[in-house]
Amino acid sequence: MKLSKKGEYALKAVLYLSCRYLHGQKEIVQIHEISKHEQIPEKFLQSILLSLKKVGVLESHRGVNGGYTLNRPPANITVGEVIRVIDGPLAPVGCVSKSAHVPCMVQNRCGIQSVMAEVRDAISNVLDKMTFEEMCKKMYGAKLALT
């Protein structure tokens, strides 16, 4: 039930961009800055952001003063969406996935299918409802509490 490093980096990067977005309205940020701030290998982060751009979560600008920013408001991007792009379906097994269903080899229903469907729903219920705007606000609250 693991989140890969790649997925973790993706979430941190989008969260970082979201906070910048909310703060300055569509601020453009270079890969290097995100990489440094979130401690993510720069080249690795490049490929992650590129994937997120291709599916329309991020947008990029090349050349001097280029960089990445969100393609939509953070209230409109969920954690589940980002994880699916980077790590694939949330469902523990393919035969209960809604986003990438693969037919079950077992005739009728194998015994574990229904419990796995419950897990998929439980995960989706958290991740598909959590937006990056909400996460930013949570983080901001946590930081205030620390001071």
Added chain:
Amino acid sequence: MKLSKKGEYALKAVLYLSCRYLHGQKEIVQIHEISKHEQIPEKFLQSILLSLKKVGVLESHRGVNGGYTLNRPPANITVGEVIRVIDGPLAPVGCVSKSAHVPCMVQNRCGIQSVMAEVRDAISNVLDKMTFEEMCKKMYGAKLALT
């Protein structure tokens, strides 16, 4: 968020043993039979069952008429327990795992920690509550419905 093949096989095997257990009260079953019935590579299944024995979920008998059976009633074995034995902690990231916590490298709390903790709770809420007795009964109900 994947369940490995090994985890899937473990669940199917324990479920199979549970149904046998409930039906005949502690019936001993050979690896070969489970392997054949559930379509699991026999040698692979051997190592899985051995692991489940070592943690006290199963018990085994050697020699003629030997085989595996549950070490406890199926009402007393949860899906979460079996998955943890075979696949490790349920938590998506180590820093929110209760069963195998590893400290977070990031000072304070990184932004994604709280949502990952929610996911861990959501998964645990399904898998640690679901017993194999319940699964057997569900399966039995499903099979009846098919006839």
Added chain:
DNA sequence: TAATACTCTATAAAAACGGTAGAGATTGTG
């Protein structure tokens, strides 16, 4: 004692993971 069935160790191919390198394309600035 012979057949059966679990136990243990070793091995291995394939896939996934985590990361790196470098050439190329695009853009803004002086």
Added chain:
DNA sequence: CACAATCTCTACCGTTTTTATAGAGTATTA
């Protein structure tokens, strides 16, 4: 225009994990 900054794209690479398989050894019992 030249050039520096920045994303884009392709390819690669080492390690770990996954998914097994092989075979010798041990215990049991008929």
